[in-house]
Each structure stands twice: as C-alpha cells, then as structure tokens.
Amino acid sequence: MTRVGVLGGGLQGCCIALELASRGAHVVLVDENPDLLTRTAVANEGKVHLGYMYAADPSLRTARTMLSGALAFAPFLRRHLGGDLDLATSSPAAYVVHRDSQHGVEQVAAYLDAVHGLVADAARVPGATYLGGAVTAPLRRWTEAEIEACFDPAEAVGVFDSPEVAVDPLALASILRRRITEEPLVEVRTGHRVEAVKRTADERFEVTGFLVGQPGEEWDEPFDQVVNALWGGRLAVDETLGLRPGRPWLHRLKYGVSVRWPASAPAPPSATVVSGPFGEVVRYPDDTVYLTWYPACLRGYSGEVSPPTSWETHPTGDVRDDIVRGTVRGLAQLVPDLAALGDEHLADATVKGGVIVAWGETDIDDPLSELHHRFAIGVTSEDGYHSVDPGKLTMAPLFAQHCADRVVA
Ligand SMILES: Cc1cc2nc3c(=O)[nH]c(=O)nc-3n(C[C@H](O)[C@H](O)[C@H](O)COP(=O)(O)OP(=O)(O)OC[C@H]3O[C@@H](n4cnc5c(N)ncnc54)[C@H](O)[C@@H]3O)c2cc1C
Structure with a gap:
C-alpha cells in the first residue's frame, strides 16, 4: 500500500x-x-467563488478556474462527508460597484455578464451542483431605489445580484x-x-x-x-x-471580523464590493455577520519564502480593536445598516485572519497586479x-x- x-x-x-x-x-x-x-x-469567510470577483482578469481564466472549483466543491464534500450533508450557506452576495472602483459600472456589468454566461452553461451540465443551489437565473441589476434602501448611493454606484454564497468555515x-x-x-x-x-x-x-x-x-x-x-x-x-x-510572490496577512447581528436591527445584505481594496459583508443563517474592509484588515506583506512567525490568527489588544473599529467604520460608509453595531455588540466580535499567498509583487490597488x-x-x-x-x-x-x-x- x-x-x-x-x-x-x-x-x-x-x-x-x-x-x-x-x-x-x-x-x-x-x-x-x-x-x-x-x-x-477557518480564518476566512468561506465564499465559494464562481468567478464574479475577478474583473481585472478579462481573459476569464481566473473565472473559469474558480467556476471549476466551485462546481466540484459540494459534490466532493457530499461524497466524503455524506450525501445528506447540510452545509448552511450565507445569503447570496450582491456585487456592489464602489465609486472608486478600478472598473466602471458598465465594465463590471459586462464582466459579470460574461462570467455568468460561463456559470449558467457549466451549471446546465448534468451532475453539476453549486452549494447555494440554482445559478442559471440572469443577474439582475438593482434599481436606484433598491440601492438607496441598502447602500449609500454616493458610494455604491451600481449593484448586481449574484448567486454566489459562502459556507461557514468553522462548521x-x-x-x-x-x-x-x-x-x-x-x-x-x-x-x-x-x-x-x-x-x-x-x-x-x-x-x-x-x-x-x-x-x-x-x-x-x-x-x-x-x-x-x-x-x-x-x-x-x-x-x-x-x-x-x-x-515573485506575496504573502499577505488579512483579517476579518465576525459579529452576532443584533436581533432588533435590520440585517444588512451579503455584499461584495468591487473592484479594488474594498471589502465584504457575509450574512450567515445563524445571524453571524462577517465583515472585512481591506484598508483596516490587511496588516502585513512579505515577499520572503516564509511569512513572519509573528503573524497571528487571533490578534489581541489595540490591533484587534483597531481592526474591528476600522472595518465597521469603513464599511458603514457604504452599508449604513452597520451603524447599528454599537460598542456593546463589537466587544464580543471575533477577529480572525490568515495568510493569503499569491503571485505578484504589487498590492491590490494596482489594477495590473498579479494578485487579481x-x-x-x-x-x-x-x-x-x-x-x-x-x-x-x-x-x-x-x-x-x-x-x-x-x-x-
Ligand atoms: C481573511 C481571508 C479570507 C479569505 N476568504 C476566502 C474566501 O472567501 N473564499 C476562498 O475561496 N478563499 C478565501 N481565502 C483563501 C483561503 O482561506 C485559502 O486559500 C485556504 O484556506 C488555504 O488552504 P488551507 O486551508 O489548506 O490553508 P491552512 O489552513 O493555512 O492550512 C495549512 C496548514 O499547514 C500548517 N503548516 C504550515 N507550515 C507548516 C510546517 N512547516 N509544519 C507543519 N505545519 C505547517 C498550518 O499551520 C496550517 O494548519 C481567504 C483567506 C484569508 C486570509
């Protein structure tokens, strides 16, 4: 053997x-x-990418790669963990185009459409399954009134539905x-x-x-x-x-914040903000919300062969507090519902993070970076x-x- x-x-x-x-x-x-x-x-938000996030790769090679992984994800886990495996998934992500996006709304719309064509074709192949269920419905563009109801329209200049979901990585x-x-x-x-x-x-x-x-x-x-x-x-x-x-490669240390959403406040939508150093909101069915805001959550870079041993999974003290406050403040400009998170909710927030390993030498704010x-x-x-x-x-x-x-x- x-x-x-x-x-x-x-x-x-x-x-x-x-x-x-x-x-x-x-x-x-x-x-x-x-x-x-x-x-x-376990230090990530568990998004099972269908490729919509990679508008900086118009060749669609990244989208095709992610899509093949996403469609293998649930079948693999069911084969090994049981056909009746019931993994709770987040609400599907709305793709939100930030006013400072590296790609304009129409460019993002065209990219999402192109990826969605691949997604819908692949999902029609017998046996193809995505965790969140059906993915073939056309992507819908939000009306201005819908955007205003969930986002600050001065920051969110376009919003599109997507079928993309996340699993709870801890579960x-x-x-x-x-x-x-x-x-x-x-x-x-x-x-x-x-x-x-x-x-x-x-x-x-x-x-x-x-x-x-x-x-x-x-x-x-x-x-x-x-x-x-x-x-x-x-x-x-x-x-x-x-x-x-x-x-060349880059090790980056990135964190995210998990918080129990207060029952009294309207819950924010799951949202992925594109394209550039922005962030995400992921709402899981147990009312945990995962938040990440790149400027507050990205805490280290290294081009060395090993990332520094000082990079912690769970930061404490001022670093933790800084990540929590900076993330909520940054995202709340875009998602006003997040203002409901007061100090009493954030005191129990979990901050977790890990290394992202990717090819390239420059950061995500460079539209030509290989990180994209x-x-x-x-x-x-x-x-x-x-x-x-x-x-x-x-x-x-x-x-x-x-x-x-x-x-x-
Ligand atoms: C904040 C954040 C958010 C992310 N969000 C997503 C997302 O939503 N969707 C997505 O698809 N991807 C996401 N990613 C990327 C994803 O998490 C990683 O690509 C993936 O988890 C890495 O593979 P792994 O789980 O095997 O890594 P790890 O969990 O790091 O496993 C490697 C293991 O090897 C151990 N190890 C390392 N070196 C040694 C050694 N020398 N000796 C013994 N043990 C060692 C480590 O301690 C670790 O336990 C995210 C990453 C981060 C940091």
Whole structure:
C-alpha cells in the first residue's frame, strides 16, 4: 500500500487525505498545530467563488478556474462527508460597484455578464451542483431605489445580484475533523512541525522536523510519496528539495471580523464590493455577520519564502480593536445598516485572519497586479513529490482530486 505524507492539515490537506484514503492509500496527515483546521482554513469567510470577483482578469481564466472549483466543491464534500450533508450557506452576495472602483459600472456589468454566461452553461451540465443551489437565473441589476434602501448611493454606484454564497468555515471544519478521525487509512500527526523533505537513495522521501512545544525533540518519517499542502509554509518546504517558483510572490496577512447581528436591527445584505481594496459583508443563517474592509484588515506583506512567525490568527489588544473599529467604520460608509453595531455588540466580535499567498509583487490597488489573477495555481509534481497551491479555499476539493490522480495512478 502506498504510504503518503500529506503535509498541512488545512482544508487542502484534509481534502487530499480523504481523497487518497478513498483510493486506498495510507495517509499520514501532518500539522504543527494541536488540532487540524485551525489556521487560514477557518480564518476566512468561506465564499465559494464562481468567478464574479475577478474583473481585472478579462481573459476569464481566473473565472473559469474558480467556476471549476466551485462546481466540484459540494459534490466532493457530499461524497466524503455524506450525501445528506447540510452545509448552511450565507445569503447570496450582491456585487456592489464602489465609486472608486478600478472598473466602471458598465465594465463590471459586462464582466459579470460574461462570467455568468460561463456559470449558467457549466451549471446546465448534468451532475453539476453549486452549494447555494440554482445559478442559471440572469443577474439582475438593482434599481436606484433598491440601492438607496441598502447602500449609500454616493458610494455604491451600481449593484448586481449574484448567486454566489459562502459556507461557514468553522462548521465545515468541525465536520471534516470528525470524519478524518473516523477514517482508518488516515493517521494524524498534530504538533509536528515540518522543516524539510529529502529524497532517499531508494527513491522515497524522508520528512523531518521537530515536535512543537518539546524543545530539542526532532522527528523524521519515511514516505513513498509526499504532498505539500502547507499553504503559508509551502514555499519554504519546497525549497528544501531545491524547488523554487521562479517568479515573485506575496504573502499577505488579512483579517476579518465576525459579529452576532443584533436581533432588533435590520440585517444588512451579503455584499461584495468591487473592484479594488474594498471589502465584504457575509450574512450567515445563524445571524453571524462577517465583515472585512481591506484598508483596516490587511496588516502585513512579505515577499520572503516564509511569512513572519509573528503573524497571528487571533490578534489581541489595540490591533484587534483597531481592526474591528476600522472595518465597521469603513464599511458603514457604504452599508449604513452597520451603524447599528454599537460598542456593546463589537466587544464580543471575533477577529480572525490568515495568510493569503499569491503571485505578484504589487498590492491590490494596482489594477495590473498579479494578485487579481488566480489561475496559475494547482498541483506541481516531480517524481513523487506534489506541491499544491490551492490559491483559494474554493479550489481545495477539486485540487484534492487532481493531486490524488497523480499520487495513485
Ligand atoms: C481573511 C481571508 C479570507 C479569505 N476568504 C476566502 C474566501 O472567501 N473564499 C476562498 O475561496 N478563499 C478565501 N481565502 C483563501 C483561503 O482561506 C485559502 O486559500 C485556504 O484556506 C488555504 O488552504 P488551507 O486551508 O489548506 O490553508 P491552512 O489552513 O493555512 O492550512 C495549512 C496548514 O499547514 C500548517 N503548516 C504550515 N507550515 C507548516 C510546517 N512547516 N509544519 C507543519 N505545519 C505547517 C498550518 O499551520 C496550517 O494548519 C481567504 C483567506 C484569508 C486570509
């Protein structure tokens, strides 16, 4: 039986582990944290992208990539987690064109239309399923009166319906964790930091590292094949095998704020503000609302091979307070309903964040930045070593299948 080391217990690593086990491989799933799925996999808003957000890539390659991932997402999870899996999804996102958008309203409208053509065609293929259900209805442009009812019309210069939804990543993580514990072909090694991968003389691999919290305790383990799904830690471990991407990349540290919506106030719509350094509102069915506002939530950049170890998943003190206030203030200019969030609601807000890994050298405010493209992602393989860049949470289930196709021929 092939013994595969899957490095990284985020969404990508967990999906790969389950897919490999379902094909009869023996998997050892390694992560440095005390539990699986505690980092970027749960520090995001869980939007399953259909491609509408990427107007800066008019080639539609990013949209096509996201769409293929989005349509594989629910079928993969149902196959591994049960056909009756009921993942609660957010209300669908309205796409809101900001007055300072890098693309004008008509340009965004044309892009959304083009993507929607792809979405509707793909969704008509028998078996294609999107989490939120039907996606074929035409995208509707909001009237001025509708815009005024939900947004400040001086800031929101155009609004379009979309069928795009988000899953609650924490709910998904807890189901996945349970499923992995029950899977006899997956052994979990938490608290194991990976430092290096080496090829051995018998054309196998040795993974080495140290035990977290146990100074001086090292570990090593042999594998027939290795999958690197370490996300923020991926490039550093690739490098230990001499693999470098040959192009610049950026690690960015980004946060979001989750808050319980007050029952007495009208709830805001789920909204994605385009195009540029803006933000999102995601409303989940349990009345939790996730807010992100780029100028307040983007807290660090690094072009180094590893992101700084000081980047925290849950910031505290002034940094936390600054993110909460800056996010609500920034978004409330556009979504006046957010003014209902007083200090008493924000005191309990959760701030969570993680690394975004993407190709490129300049930030999102540069319309030509490679950060606006997400098609050069996926699985890279070299003689039994597979390095997987999911690019987005959306892509993890599809890339798990691509990766397993290469591991178990
Ligand atoms: C704020 C934010 C919002 C986002 N929103 C969305 C969204 O709405 N939709 C979407 O599609 N994508 C979104 N993303 C991107 C998405 O979250 C990531 O692409 C995806 O979660 C990354 O894959 P992962 O889950 O496997 O990563 P992770 O959860 O980071 O998994 C990697 C694991 O490897 C571990 N690890 C790393 N290095 C080592 C090492 N050397 N040794 C041992 N363990 C190690 C890490 O601790 C971690 O547990 C967002 C990202 C952020 C930060």
